[in-house]
Amino acid sequence: MRRGVIYHIDVPHRSPMRIRGFEFGDEQGDRCCAIIGSMRGNEVQQTFICSTLVSLLAKIEREGRITGKKSVLVIPCVNPLSMNVQQRFWPGDGSDINRSFPGNRNGRSAERIAASIMGVARLFSYGIQMCSFNQSGEFLPHVRIARQGPISNKSLAIARDFGLPYVIHRDPTPYDTATLNYAWQACGTHAFSLYSRATATIDTSSAKMVAHAVLRFMARRGIIEPPDDADEGHTHASKVLSETELIDVRTERSSGFFVSFASVGERVRKGQRLGTVLDTMDAHTLESLASPVAGQVFFVRSDSLIQQHMVAFRIAPE
Amino acid sequence: MVETVYSAALPVGEKLLVQKNCLLGHRRAGRRVAIVTGMHGDGLAGQFVAYELIRRLNESPSKLRGMVDVYPALNPLGLSARTHGVPQFDIDLDRSFPGNASGNLTDALASAVFEDVVGASACVIIQSSDSFVQEVSQARIDEGDSSSLMRIASLLNVRLIWLQESAPTLRSTLAHALNERGTPAFVVRLGSNVSQAENEAVWIVEGILRLLKELRVWSGSTIDLPAPMVSSGDDVVTLLADEPGLFLPRIECGAQVRRGQVLGLVVDSLEGVVKSELKAPCSGLLFSLRTYPIVYPGSLLARILEG
Missing domain, CATH: 2.40.50.100 (RNA polymerase II/Efflux pump adaptor protein, barrel-sandwich hybrid domain)
Structure with a gap:
């Protein structure tokens, strides 16, 4: 394992911010896989998954199980400055690093950081980013592909190698065109966004699931040798869905306390009651939320208060 | 006449309301112009523009010939909480257009506003510079839309018109979405601080009256400033x-x-x-x-x- 500083930036009254990278395998070998962790200050789970991978890959490297002349890079945290003050965006001007790609080495602060990440990350064949949603809630761990020309068709086929329950693909919105995922694909890297259950807190079981999915992917792509205790029992035959196929269950007419009866990953029947909205003054039921289809609960909102017109659940239909 | 454009219940005895003041002239068949502001809760200059414009139009109702819709607060919760985006969502509302009526609250709100504004003869979107930077009054126009918008933007009494490169990320702004649907729209940016921006805002109100006069929506007198400087970005x-x-x-x-x-x-x-x-x-x-x-x-x- 080789440790390095990908980028550093001096900041007033604080230690310089250093973005640290960990490289495994042959220094001169094929740059196979880059794994990028948190870009926002609240992405604790995403950093945790990457730090777990650093530990696992160090062991794999010690055991000589990185195959041939190949190298793997892990950057657990792109934005330590924000994480140390638990602020989501760049403190200098409130910008989002993951909306600053491909970046500019002479540009604004977030663009400089993005350019430094792209400078190394674009050299790899596969790019894996640990992502979070801006909605508060729990998700079924899954891989996401932003459709962007022919490269994403091949990425979609490769994404099954993670062995996660779902591969979700969608057309990027205009706002997505400044993300790392988009920039990666523009320079020929197969880009995958991995989502686990949590963001600001550590969920150890889904973190482990995602970390092992990354190792499974690398084993299936011939980058590492499969571990002796290959966790095939946890491997899923990924179901591929378009984002538009996920069914939203929304609060149509009320707001109040949100109580969920369903858990992420649970199989539900059509018409099954998933949750309820209660009046915040006398706790009477204002709205009952039922699944319009049979399927698996893909997303559950975690906030206990809910507004009208909010997605409380998303269901992956059977 | 105050009308509600979008409404959503909030958890504890409150409704999120996006409202507009619909000012009708005596010729109801006249053109409609929309003035939109309050998109970002940390930019308040547009509040003064909305107040002063409505005051001026109400002062001389006989001079109003068409319809002026003023939307002072697209993001009322952000204005209350002093947040750039919509509180709890971390979303810049001006990256949510044209919205989605069956989506989450911010998408549904964006859709309601968009559908209400679309079809106007012109839409002026007043925004403030962010809290880190002070700016002179300026109209920002996507260079792809410049040919049709330069003429009306030059009426607004701004000091500068900045023709900006068509960045892909700007394709989800209200201005872009409206232009896509044939409604001429552009952004006017003022300083971030209300007291600093008030002087410039007075001139912007005069400029909006010039625009209304040009579109035959207003027949009162107007005050013209020298033509703005124009930048192509280079x-x-x-x-x-x-x-x-x-x-x-x-x-x-x-x-x-x-x-x-x-x-x-x-x-x-x-x-x-x-x-x-x-x-x-x-x-x-x-x-x-x-x-x-x-x-x-x-x-x-x-x-x-x-x-």
Whole structure:
């Protein structure tokens, strides 16, 4: 394992911010896989998954199980400055690093950081980013592909190698065109966004699931040798869905306390009651939320208060 | 007449309301113009524009011939909580258009506003610069839409019209979505501070009245300012901080600067020393200036329109 500083930036009254990278395998070998962790200050789970991978890959490297002349890079945290003050965006001007790609080495602060990440990350064949949603809630761990020309068709086929329950693909919105995922694909890297259950807190079981999915992917792509205790029992035959196929269950007419009866990953029947909205003054039921289809609960909102017109659940239909 | 454009219940005895004041002239078949502001909760200059415009139109109702819809607060919760985006969502509302009526609250809100505005003869979107930078009044126009918008934007009494490159990320703004649907729309940016921006906002209100007169929606007298400067972007020089520190401006935003003139200092408040002097690399109009003093390498310090 080789440790390095990908980028550093001096900041007033604080230690310089250093973005640290960990490289495994042959220094001169094929740059196979880059794994990028948190870009926002609240992405604790995403950093945790990457730090777990650093530990696992160090062991794999010690055991000589990185195959041939190949190298793997892990950057657990792109934005330590924000994480140390638990602020989501760049403190200098409130910008989002993951909306600053491909970046500019002479540009604004977030663009400089993005350019430094792209400078190394674009050299790899596969790019894996640990992502979070801006909605508060729990998700079924899954891989996401932003459709962007022919490269994403091949990425979609490769994404099954993670062995996660779902591969979700969608057309990027205009706002997505400044993300790392988009920039990666523009320079020929197969880009995958991995989502686990949590963001600001550590969920150890889904973190482990995602970390092992990354190792499974690398084993299936011939980058590492499969571990002796290959966790095939946890491997899923990924179901591929378009984002538009996920069914939203929304609060149509009320707001109040949100109580969920369903858990992420649970199989539900059509018409099954998933949750309820209660009046915040006398706790009477204002709205009952039922699944319009049979399927698996893909997303559950975690906030206990809910507004009208909010997605409380998303269901992956059977 | 105040109308509700979008409504959603909030958990504890409140409704989120996006409202507009629909000012109707005596010729109800006339054209409609929309004035939209309050998109970002940390930019308040548009509040004064909305107030002053409605006051002026109500002062002389007989001069109003068409319809003017004024939307003062697209993001009422952000205005209350002083957040740029919609509280709890971390979403810039101006990256949510044209919206989605069956989506989450912010998408549904964006959709309701978009559908209400679309079809107007013109839409002026008033925004403030962010809380880090002061700016002179300016219209920002996507260069792809410039041919149709230059004429009406030049009526607004702004000091500068900036034709900006068509960045993909800007395709989800209200202005872009409206232009896509054939409704001429552009953004006017004012300073971030209400008291600083009030003087410029008075002139913007005069400019909106000019626009209304041009579209035969208003028949009152108007005050014209000299035509704005126009930038195609190539003549904008952006000055960024090279070092971290405390930025002390030595000039007012809106000043004409000479090449070599000192615009500000970056100082070290621990060592008590000047780390660098910011000098103008060219002569021209200083139209953006950093106001929040803590700076990092890459922080925007100033912009100059060369010439």
